[in-house]
Amino acid sequence: MNMIDYENAVFCRKCENYDRENVSLAVDRLLAQAGFGSDEIRGKRVVIKPNLLLAYAPEKAATTHPAVVEAVINYVKSYFPASLIIAESPGGTYNESSLRRVYDVTGMTGVSERTGVPLNFGSDSDTLSIPDGENAKSVQAIKPILDSEVIVNVCKAKTHSLAVMTGASKNLFGVIPGITKFEMHARFSDPQKFFGMVTDVNCELKKHRTVFSVCDAVICMEGNGPSGGNPKHAGMLFASRNTFSLDSVLAEMMGVHDETPILAIAASRGLIPASADMIAKVGDPVPTGLDFVKADATQGKKLTKIPAFLQPRPVIDRDICKGCFACVKACPQHTIVEKDGKAFIEKKNCIRCYCCQELCTFKAVRIKKSFIYNIIK
Ligand code: SF4
Ligand code: SF4
Structure with a gap:
Protein backbone atom coordinates (compact mmCIF):
# COMPACT_ATOMS: atom_id res chain seq x y z
CA MET A 1 0.00 0.00 0.00
CA ASP A 284 -12.95 11.69 -5.32
CA PRO A 285 -11.83 11.78 -8.96
CA VAL A 286 -11.07 15.22 -10.39
CA PRO A 287 -13.57 16.02 -13.16
CA THR A 288 -12.25 16.18 -16.72
CA GLY A 289 -13.50 17.83 -19.90
CA LEU A 290 -14.95 20.86 -18.16
CA ASP A 291 -13.65 23.08 -20.92
CA PHE A 292 -13.18 26.32 -18.97
CA VAL A 293 -13.28 29.51 -21.04
CA LYS A 294 -9.90 31.25 -20.59
CA ALA A 295 -9.47 34.96 -19.88
CA ASP A 296 -9.13 37.00 -23.07
CA ALA A 297 -5.60 38.05 -22.09
CA THR A 298 -4.36 34.46 -21.72
CA GLN A 299 -1.47 33.76 -24.04
CA GLY A 300 -0.42 30.35 -25.21
CA LYS A 301 2.99 29.24 -23.94
CA LYS A 302 4.65 30.01 -27.29
CA LEU A 303 3.33 33.60 -27.23
CA THR A 304 4.88 34.75 -23.96
CA LYS A 305 8.12 35.69 -25.72
CA ILE A 306 6.61 38.10 -28.24
CA PRO A 307 7.43 41.82 -27.82
CA ALA A 308 5.26 43.75 -25.37
CA PHE A 309 3.78 46.02 -28.02
CA LEU A 310 2.29 42.99 -29.79
CA GLN A 311 0.79 41.46 -26.66
CA PRO A 312 -2.92 41.82 -25.79
CA ARG A 313 -3.65 45.11 -24.04
CA PRO A 314 -6.56 46.61 -22.16
CA VAL A 315 -8.84 49.20 -23.77
CA ILE A 316 -11.85 50.92 -22.28
CA ASP A 317 -15.24 50.58 -23.90
CA ARG A 318 -16.57 54.13 -23.66
CA ASP A 319 -20.16 52.97 -24.19
CA ILE A 320 -19.96 50.90 -20.99
CA CYS A 321 -17.62 53.08 -18.87
CA LYS A 322 -19.49 54.88 -16.10
CA GLY A 323 -16.69 57.28 -15.23
CA CYS A 324 -16.28 55.99 -11.68
CA PHE A 325 -12.45 56.07 -12.04
CA ALA A 326 -11.81 53.05 -9.83
CA CYS A 327 -9.42 51.93 -12.58
CA VAL A 328 -7.51 55.22 -12.38
CA LYS A 329 -6.79 54.61 -8.69
CA ALA A 330 -5.83 50.98 -9.38
CA CYS A 331 -3.39 51.63 -12.22
CA PRO A 332 0.17 51.25 -10.88
CA GLN A 333 1.56 53.09 -13.91
CA HIS A 334 -0.81 56.05 -13.63
CA THR A 335 -1.52 55.63 -17.30
CA ILE A 336 -5.30 55.88 -17.18
CA VAL A 337 -6.61 59.41 -17.57
CA GLU A 338 -9.99 61.09 -17.72
CA LYS A 339 -11.26 62.08 -21.17
CA ASP A 340 -14.69 63.69 -21.42
CA GLY A 341 -15.90 62.10 -18.20
CA LYS A 342 -14.72 58.57 -19.11
CA ALA A 343 -11.51 56.66 -18.52
CA PHE A 344 -8.88 56.38 -21.24
CA ILE A 345 -5.70 54.24 -21.25
CA GLU A 346 -2.56 55.86 -22.60
CA LYS A 347 -0.97 52.67 -23.87
CA LYS A 348 2.69 53.77 -23.85
CA ASN A 349 3.26 53.05 -20.15
CA CYS A 350 0.86 50.13 -19.74
CA ILE A 351 2.57 47.06 -18.27
CA ARG A 352 -0.44 44.76 -18.90
CA CYS A 353 -1.05 43.95 -15.27
CA TYR A 354 -4.84 44.06 -15.89
CA CYS A 355 -5.54 45.63 -12.47
CA CYS A 356 -7.90 48.01 -14.31
CA GLN A 357 -9.94 45.10 -15.65
CA GLU A 358 -9.93 43.46 -12.22
CA LEU A 359 -11.21 46.59 -10.47
CA CYS A 360 -13.85 47.62 -13.02
CA THR A 361 -17.15 46.34 -11.70
CA PHE A 362 -18.91 47.38 -14.94
CA LYS A 363 -16.85 45.12 -17.25
CA ALA A 364 -15.86 48.18 -19.29
CA VAL A 365 -12.24 47.07 -19.74
CA ARG A 366 -11.79 44.86 -22.79
CA ILE A 367 -8.70 43.08 -24.10
CA LYS A 368 -7.53 44.11 -27.55
CA LYS A 369 -5.36 41.76 -29.63
CA SER A 370 -3.36 43.14 -32.51
CA PHE A 371 -3.75 41.86 -36.07
CA ILE A 372 -0.20 40.39 -35.98
CA TYR A 373 -0.85 38.68 -32.63
CA ASN A 374 -3.93 36.99 -34.06
CA ILE A 375 -1.93 35.76 -37.06
CA ILE A 376 0.90 34.35 -34.88
CA LYS A 377 -1.68 32.71 -32.66
S1 SF4 B 1 -13.50 51.41 -13.48
FE1 SF4 B 1 -14.63 50.88 -15.32
S2 SF4 B 1 -16.45 52.16 -15.31
FE2 SF4 B 1 -15.03 53.02 -13.81
S3 SF4 B 1 -13.92 54.58 -15.01
FE3 SF4 B 1 -12.71 52.71 -15.13
S4 SF4 B 1 -13.41 51.70 -17.01
FE4 SF4 B 1 -14.92 53.26 -16.48
S1 SF4 C 1 -3.14 47.01 -17.49
FE1 SF4 C 1 -2.23 47.81 -15.59
S2 SF4 C 1 -0.77 49.36 -16.30
FE2 SF4 C 1 -2.15 48.93 -18.02
S3 SF4 C 1 -3.75 50.46 -17.85
FE3 SF4 C 1 -4.48 48.66 -16.77
S4 SF4 C 1 -3.89 48.96 -14.64
FE4 SF4 C 1 -2.71 50.42 -15.88
Whole structure:
Protein backbone atom coordinates (compact mmCIF):
# COMPACT_ATOMS: atom_id res chain seq x y z
CA MET A 1 0.00 0.00 0.00
CA ASN A 2 1.31 3.47 -0.93
CA MET A 3 1.92 5.89 1.93
CA ILE A 4 0.24 9.27 1.49
CA ASP A 5 2.59 12.25 1.30
CA TYR A 6 0.46 14.57 3.48
CA GLU A 7 2.70 17.58 2.83
CA ASN A 8 2.23 17.56 -0.93
CA ALA A 9 -0.86 15.51 -1.75
CA VAL A 10 -4.09 17.14 -2.92
CA PHE A 11 -7.28 15.95 -1.27
CA CYS A 12 -10.36 16.09 -3.45
CA ARG A 13 -14.03 15.91 -2.51
CA LYS A 14 -17.21 16.27 -4.56
CA CYS A 15 -19.62 18.97 -3.40
CA GLU A 16 -22.39 19.70 -5.87
CA ASN A 17 -23.86 22.88 -4.40
CA TYR A 18 -23.67 25.42 -1.58
CA ASP A 19 -26.37 23.92 0.60
CA ARG A 20 -24.87 24.58 4.05
CA GLU A 21 -25.36 21.07 5.41
CA ASN A 22 -23.96 19.53 2.27
CA VAL A 23 -20.87 21.77 2.33
CA SER A 24 -20.32 21.14 6.02
CA LEU A 25 -20.34 17.38 5.49
CA ALA A 26 -17.98 17.60 2.50
CA VAL A 27 -15.56 19.95 4.30
CA ASP A 28 -15.50 17.77 7.44
CA ARG A 29 -14.64 14.68 5.41
CA LEU A 30 -12.10 16.49 3.23
CA LEU A 31 -10.19 18.03 6.12
CA ALA A 32 -10.30 14.84 8.20
CA GLN A 33 -8.97 12.88 5.23
CA ALA A 34 -6.16 15.43 4.86
CA GLY A 35 -5.29 14.83 8.52
CA PHE A 36 -5.79 18.50 9.41
CA GLY A 37 -6.60 18.38 13.10
CA SER A 38 -5.46 18.66 16.65
CA ASP A 39 -1.69 18.61 16.03
CA GLU A 40 -1.82 21.65 13.78
CA ILE A 41 -4.72 23.58 15.33
CA ARG A 42 -5.03 23.06 19.09
CA GLY A 43 -3.75 26.05 21.09
CA LYS A 44 -2.59 27.93 17.96
CA ARG A 45 -3.37 31.42 16.68
CA VAL A 46 -5.32 30.67 13.51
CA VAL A 47 -6.30 33.11 10.76
CA ILE A 48 -8.92 32.27 8.14
CA LYS A 49 -7.92 33.96 4.86
CA PRO A 50 -10.70 33.79 2.23
CA ASN A 51 -10.55 35.36 -1.24
CA LEU A 52 -12.67 38.54 -0.91
CA LEU A 53 -11.45 40.34 -4.00
CA LEU A 54 -14.11 43.06 -3.99
CA ALA A 55 -17.60 43.68 -2.60
CA TYR A 56 -19.31 41.08 -4.80
CA ALA A 57 -22.27 38.91 -3.79
CA PRO A 58 -21.45 35.18 -3.55
CA GLU A 59 -23.48 34.37 -6.71
CA LYS A 60 -20.91 36.25 -8.83
CA ALA A 61 -18.36 33.52 -8.04
CA ALA A 62 -15.59 36.12 -7.59
CA THR A 63 -15.13 35.41 -3.88
CA THR A 64 -14.96 32.37 -1.62
CA HIS A 65 -18.52 31.25 -0.88
CA PRO A 66 -19.60 31.93 2.72
CA ALA A 67 -20.89 28.36 3.12
CA VAL A 68 -17.35 27.06 2.54
CA VAL A 69 -15.75 29.60 4.90
CA GLU A 70 -18.32 28.79 7.58
CA ALA A 71 -17.81 25.03 7.30
CA VAL A 72 -14.03 25.43 7.51
CA ILE A 73 -14.38 27.66 10.59
CA ASN A 74 -16.68 25.17 12.33
CA TYR A 75 -14.19 22.38 11.62
CA VAL A 76 -11.23 24.41 12.92
CA LYS A 77 -13.16 25.50 16.02
CA SER A 78 -13.78 21.88 16.97
CA TYR A 79 -10.01 21.47 17.49
CA PHE A 80 -9.76 24.35 20.02
CA PRO A 81 -7.42 26.94 18.52
CA ALA A 82 -6.10 29.58 20.96
CA SER A 83 -7.61 32.28 18.77
CA LEU A 84 -9.44 32.49 15.46
CA ILE A 85 -10.03 35.49 13.18
CA ILE A 86 -11.22 36.07 9.61
CA ALA A 87 -8.86 38.43 7.78
CA GLU A 88 -8.39 39.54 4.18
CA SER A 89 -7.01 42.50 2.29
CA PRO A 90 -9.42 43.05 -0.62
CA GLY A 91 -8.59 44.77 -3.90
CA GLY A 92 -9.27 48.41 -2.97
CA THR A 93 -8.35 50.50 0.04
CA TYR A 94 -7.61 48.68 3.29
CA ASN A 95 -9.56 50.48 5.99
CA GLU A 96 -12.48 49.82 8.29
CA SER A 97 -15.26 51.17 6.09
CA SER A 98 -14.05 49.33 2.95
CA LEU A 99 -13.63 46.11 4.91
CA ARG A 100 -17.12 46.43 6.42
CA ARG A 101 -18.70 46.82 2.97
CA VAL A 102 -16.75 43.85 1.56
CA TYR A 103 -17.64 41.64 4.54
CA ASP A 104 -21.33 42.60 4.31
CA VAL A 105 -21.70 42.01 0.57
CA THR A 106 -19.64 38.81 0.38
CA GLY A 107 -21.58 37.18 3.23
CA MET A 108 -18.72 37.21 5.74
CA THR A 109 -20.63 39.33 8.26
CA GLY A 110 -23.23 36.56 8.44
CA VAL A 111 -20.49 33.92 8.81
CA SER A 112 -18.99 35.88 11.69
CA GLU A 113 -22.39 36.27 13.40
CA ARG A 114 -23.25 32.57 13.06
CA THR A 115 -19.86 31.22 14.14
CA GLY A 116 -18.89 33.87 16.68
CA VAL A 117 -15.51 34.29 14.98
CA PRO A 118 -14.47 37.96 14.66
CA LEU A 119 -13.67 39.77 11.45
CA ASN A 120 -10.50 41.83 11.24
CA PHE A 121 -11.20 45.56 10.94
CA GLY A 122 -7.69 46.73 11.75
CA SER A 123 -5.60 48.22 8.96
CA ASP A 124 -2.14 47.70 10.42
CA SER A 125 0.58 46.05 8.40
CA ASP A 126 4.26 45.38 8.83
CA THR A 127 7.23 44.02 6.94
CA LEU A 128 7.42 40.36 6.07
CA SER A 129 11.14 39.71 5.56
CA ILE A 130 11.96 37.11 2.95
CA PRO A 131 15.68 36.42 3.46
CA ASP A 132 15.70 33.55 0.95
CA GLY A 133 13.50 35.31 -1.61
CA GLU A 134 14.71 34.95 -5.19
CA ASN A 135 12.70 37.91 -6.44
CA ALA A 136 11.66 39.82 -3.30
CA LYS A 137 13.52 40.21 -0.02
CA SER A 138 10.53 41.73 1.77
CA VAL A 139 6.90 42.72 1.28
CA GLN A 140 4.28 44.41 3.47
CA ALA A 141 1.72 42.05 5.01
CA ILE A 142 -1.40 42.59 7.10
CA LYS A 143 -0.99 42.14 10.86
CA PRO A 144 -3.40 39.20 11.44
CA ILE A 145 -1.32 37.16 8.99
CA LEU A 146 1.97 38.16 10.59
CA ASP A 147 0.59 37.40 14.06
CA SER A 148 -0.70 33.95 13.09
CA GLU A 149 0.73 30.50 13.64
CA VAL A 150 -1.69 28.84 11.21
CA ILE A 151 -3.10 30.30 7.99
CA VAL A 152 -6.16 28.55 6.62
CA ASN A 153 -6.12 29.76 3.03
CA VAL A 154 -9.74 29.38 1.89
CA CYS A 155 -9.32 30.28 -1.75
CA LYS A 156 -11.54 30.42 -4.85
CA ALA A 157 -10.98 28.72 -8.22
CA LYS A 158 -11.02 31.22 -11.08
CA THR A 159 -9.45 31.90 -14.44
CA HIS A 160 -7.39 35.09 -14.34
CA SER A 161 -6.25 37.67 -16.90
CA LEU A 162 -2.69 37.97 -15.59
CA ALA A 163 -2.15 34.72 -13.66
CA VAL A 164 -4.15 32.55 -16.14
CA MET A 165 -5.73 30.86 -13.11
CA THR A 166 -5.95 31.67 -9.43
CA GLY A 167 -6.42 29.29 -6.55
CA ALA A 168 -4.24 28.79 -3.49
CA SER A 169 -0.87 30.42 -4.24
CA LYS A 170 -2.19 33.67 -5.75
CA ASN A 171 -4.62 34.05 -2.82
CA LEU A 172 -1.59 34.54 -0.58
CA PHE A 173 -0.62 37.62 -2.63
CA GLY A 174 -3.71 39.00 -0.87
CA VAL A 175 -1.80 39.23 2.43
CA ILE A 176 -0.28 42.44 1.03
CA PRO A 177 -2.37 45.38 2.22
CA GLY A 178 -4.80 47.25 -0.04
CA ILE A 179 -3.38 49.42 -2.75
CA THR A 180 0.18 48.30 -1.96
CA LYS A 181 -0.78 45.32 -4.13
CA PHE A 182 -1.08 47.63 -7.15
CA GLU A 183 2.34 49.10 -6.39
CA MET A 184 3.78 45.57 -6.44
CA HIS A 185 2.69 45.27 -10.07
CA ALA A 186 4.78 48.32 -10.93
CA ARG A 187 7.74 47.07 -8.87
CA PHE A 188 7.56 43.65 -10.56
CA SER A 189 6.29 44.63 -13.99
CA ASP A 190 7.83 41.56 -15.65
CA PRO A 191 5.29 38.73 -15.09
CA GLN A 192 8.11 36.24 -14.41
CA LYS A 193 9.42 38.44 -11.60
CA PHE A 194 5.92 39.17 -10.33
CA PHE A 195 5.06 35.47 -9.99
CA GLY A 196 8.55 34.81 -8.65
CA MET A 197 7.71 37.31 -5.89
CA VAL A 198 4.35 35.58 -5.22
CA THR A 199 6.25 32.29 -4.99
CA ASP A 200 8.67 33.89 -2.49
CA VAL A 201 5.73 35.06 -0.34
CA ASN A 202 4.20 31.56 -0.36
CA CYS A 203 7.50 29.95 0.65
CA GLU A 204 8.22 32.47 3.40
CA LEU A 205 4.77 32.18 5.00
CA LYS A 206 5.11 28.41 5.05
CA LYS A 207 8.56 28.50 6.61
CA HIS A 208 7.34 29.70 10.03
CA ARG A 209 3.67 28.74 9.99
CA THR A 210 1.29 26.00 9.00
CA VAL A 211 -0.36 27.00 5.73
CA PHE A 212 -3.34 24.80 4.95
CA SER A 213 -5.35 25.55 1.81
CA VAL A 214 -8.96 24.72 1.07
CA CYS A 215 -10.24 25.62 -2.39
CA ASP A 216 -13.85 26.45 -3.22
CA ALA A 217 -14.24 24.96 -6.70
CA VAL A 218 -17.93 24.19 -6.32
CA ILE A 219 -18.86 27.05 -8.61
CA CYS A 220 -15.71 28.54 -10.11
CA MET A 221 -15.26 31.54 -12.39
CA GLU A 222 -14.37 31.18 -16.08
CA GLY A 223 -13.49 33.82 -18.68
CA ASN A 224 -12.22 37.24 -17.64
CA GLY A 225 -11.48 36.51 -14.00
CA PRO A 226 -10.68 37.32 -11.33
CA SER A 227 -13.76 39.59 -11.32
CA GLY A 228 -15.30 39.93 -14.78
CA GLY A 229 -15.90 36.29 -15.72
CA ASN A 230 -18.89 34.00 -15.40
CA PRO A 231 -19.80 31.27 -12.90
CA LYS A 232 -18.80 27.75 -13.91
CA HIS A 233 -19.90 24.64 -12.05
CA ALA A 234 -17.17 22.11 -11.17
CA GLY A 235 -18.71 20.67 -8.00
CA MET A 236 -15.42 20.17 -6.15
CA LEU A 237 -13.52 21.11 -3.01
CA PHE A 238 -9.76 20.66 -2.76
CA ALA A 239 -7.33 20.79 0.16
CA SER A 240 -3.56 20.66 0.44
CA ARG A 241 -0.60 21.80 2.53
CA ASN A 242 1.23 22.65 -0.69
CA THR A 243 -0.35 25.69 -2.40
CA PHE A 244 1.40 24.85 -5.68
CA SER A 245 0.26 21.20 -5.68
CA LEU A 246 -3.30 22.37 -5.20
CA ASP A 247 -2.98 24.88 -8.04
CA SER A 248 -1.40 22.31 -10.31
CA VAL A 249 -4.36 19.94 -9.90
CA LEU A 250 -6.82 22.83 -10.20
CA ALA A 251 -5.15 24.20 -13.35
CA GLU A 252 -5.23 20.72 -14.89
CA MET A 253 -8.96 20.52 -14.19
CA MET A 254 -9.44 23.95 -15.80
CA GLY A 255 -7.34 23.01 -18.85
CA VAL A 256 -4.73 25.77 -18.32
CA HIS A 257 -1.89 23.93 -16.59
CA ASP A 258 0.82 24.52 -19.21
CA GLU A 259 0.03 28.23 -19.56
CA THR A 260 0.02 29.08 -15.83
CA PRO A 261 3.25 30.98 -15.06
CA ILE A 262 3.44 30.34 -11.33
CA LEU A 263 3.35 26.57 -11.86
CA ALA A 264 6.36 26.73 -14.17
CA ILE A 265 8.24 28.81 -11.58
CA ALA A 266 7.28 26.47 -8.72
CA ALA A 267 8.39 23.45 -10.78
CA SER A 268 11.70 25.12 -11.68
CA ARG A 269 12.34 25.69 -7.95
CA GLY A 270 11.55 22.05 -7.15
CA LEU A 271 8.41 22.89 -5.19
CA ILE A 272 6.17 20.65 -7.33
CA PRO A 273 6.66 18.21 -10.19
CA ALA A 274 6.26 19.66 -13.69
CA SER A 275 3.10 17.67 -14.34
CA ALA A 276 -0.10 17.42 -12.29
CA ASP A 277 -0.12 13.68 -13.10
CA MET A 278 2.82 13.25 -10.74
CA ILE A 279 0.97 14.80 -7.77
CA ALA A 280 -0.86 12.41 -5.46
CA LYS A 281 -4.62 13.00 -5.53
CA VAL A 282 -6.60 11.47 -2.70
CA GLY A 283 -10.40 11.13 -2.58
CA ASP A 284 -12.95 11.69 -5.32
CA PRO A 285 -11.83 11.78 -8.96
CA VAL A 286 -11.07 15.22 -10.39
CA PRO A 287 -13.57 16.02 -13.16
CA THR A 288 -12.25 16.18 -16.72
CA GLY A 289 -13.50 17.83 -19.90
CA LEU A 290 -14.95 20.86 -18.16
CA ASP A 291 -13.65 23.08 -20.92
CA PHE A 292 -13.18 26.32 -18.97
CA VAL A 293 -13.28 29.51 -21.04
CA LYS A 294 -9.90 31.25 -20.59
CA ALA A 295 -9.47 34.96 -19.88
CA ASP A 296 -9.13 37.00 -23.07
CA ALA A 297 -5.60 38.05 -22.09
CA THR A 298 -4.36 34.46 -21.72
CA GLN A 299 -1.47 33.76 -24.04
CA GLY A 300 -0.42 30.35 -25.21
CA LYS A 301 2.99 29.24 -23.94
CA LYS A 302 4.65 30.01 -27.29
CA LEU A 303 3.33 33.60 -27.23
CA THR A 304 4.88 34.75 -23.96
CA LYS A 305 8.12 35.69 -25.72
CA ILE A 306 6.61 38.10 -28.24
CA PRO A 307 7.43 41.82 -27.82
CA ALA A 308 5.26 43.75 -25.37
CA PHE A 309 3.78 46.02 -28.02
CA LEU A 310 2.29 42.99 -29.79
CA GLN A 311 0.79 41.46 -26.66
CA PRO A 312 -2.92 41.82 -25.79
CA ARG A 313 -3.65 45.11 -24.04
CA PRO A 314 -6.56 46.61 -22.16
CA VAL A 315 -8.84 49.20 -23.77
CA ILE A 316 -11.85 50.92 -22.28
CA ASP A 317 -15.24 50.58 -23.90
CA ARG A 318 -16.57 54.13 -23.66
CA ASP A 319 -20.16 52.97 -24.19
CA ILE A 320 -19.96 50.90 -20.99
CA CYS A 321 -17.62 53.08 -18.87
CA LYS A 322 -19.49 54.88 -16.10
CA GLY A 323 -16.69 57.28 -15.23
CA CYS A 324 -16.28 55.99 -11.68
CA PHE A 325 -12.45 56.07 -12.04
CA ALA A 326 -11.81 53.05 -9.83
CA CYS A 327 -9.42 51.93 -12.58
CA VAL A 328 -7.51 55.22 -12.38
CA LYS A 329 -6.79 54.61 -8.69
CA ALA A 330 -5.83 50.98 -9.38
CA CYS A 331 -3.39 51.63 -12.22
CA PRO A 332 0.17 51.25 -10.88
CA GLN A 333 1.56 53.09 -13.91
CA HIS A 334 -0.81 56.05 -13.63
CA THR A 335 -1.52 55.63 -17.30
CA ILE A 336 -5.30 55.88 -17.18
CA VAL A 337 -6.61 59.41 -17.57
CA GLU A 338 -9.99 61.09 -17.72
CA LYS A 339 -11.26 62.08 -21.17
CA ASP A 340 -14.69 63.69 -21.42
CA GLY A 341 -15.90 62.10 -18.20
CA LYS A 342 -14.72 58.57 -19.11
CA ALA A 343 -11.51 56.66 -18.52
CA PHE A 344 -8.88 56.38 -21.24
CA ILE A 345 -5.70 54.24 -21.25
CA GLU A 346 -2.56 55.86 -22.60
CA LYS A 347 -0.97 52.67 -23.87
CA LYS A 348 2.69 53.77 -23.85
CA ASN A 349 3.26 53.05 -20.15
CA CYS A 350 0.86 50.13 -19.74
CA ILE A 351 2.57 47.06 -18.27
CA ARG A 352 -0.44 44.76 -18.90
CA CYS A 353 -1.05 43.95 -15.27
CA TYR A 354 -4.84 44.06 -15.89
CA CYS A 355 -5.54 45.63 -12.47
CA CYS A 356 -7.90 48.01 -14.31
CA GLN A 357 -9.94 45.10 -15.65
CA GLU A 358 -9.93 43.46 -12.22
CA LEU A 359 -11.21 46.59 -10.47
CA CYS A 360 -13.85 47.62 -13.02
CA THR A 361 -17.15 46.34 -11.70
CA PHE A 362 -18.91 47.38 -14.94
CA LYS A 363 -16.85 45.12 -17.25
CA ALA A 364 -15.86 48.18 -19.29
CA VAL A 365 -12.24 47.07 -19.74
CA ARG A 366 -11.79 44.86 -22.79
CA ILE A 367 -8.70 43.08 -24.10
CA LYS A 368 -7.53 44.11 -27.55
CA LYS A 369 -5.36 41.76 -29.63
CA SER A 370 -3.36 43.14 -32.51
CA PHE A 371 -3.75 41.86 -36.07
CA ILE A 372 -0.20 40.39 -35.98
CA TYR A 373 -0.85 38.68 -32.63
CA ASN A 374 -3.93 36.99 -34.06
CA ILE A 375 -1.93 35.76 -37.06
CA ILE A 376 0.90 34.35 -34.88
CA LYS A 377 -1.68 32.71 -32.66
S1 SF4 B 1 -13.50 51.41 -13.48
FE1 SF4 B 1 -14.63 50.88 -15.32
S2 SF4 B 1 -16.45 52.16 -15.31
FE2 SF4 B 1 -15.03 53.02 -13.81
S3 SF4 B 1 -13.92 54.58 -15.01
FE3 SF4 B 1 -12.71 52.71 -15.13
S4 SF4 B 1 -13.41 51.70 -17.01
FE4 SF4 B 1 -14.92 53.26 -16.48
S1 SF4 C 1 -3.75 50.46 -17.85
FE1 SF4 C 1 -4.48 48.66 -16.77
S2 SF4 C 1 -3.14 47.01 -17.49
FE2 SF4 C 1 -2.15 48.93 -18.02
S3 SF4 C 1 -0.77 49.36 -16.30
FE3 SF4 C 1 -2.71 50.42 -15.88
S4 SF4 C 1 -3.89 48.96 -14.64
FE4 SF4 C 1 -2.23 47.81 -15.59
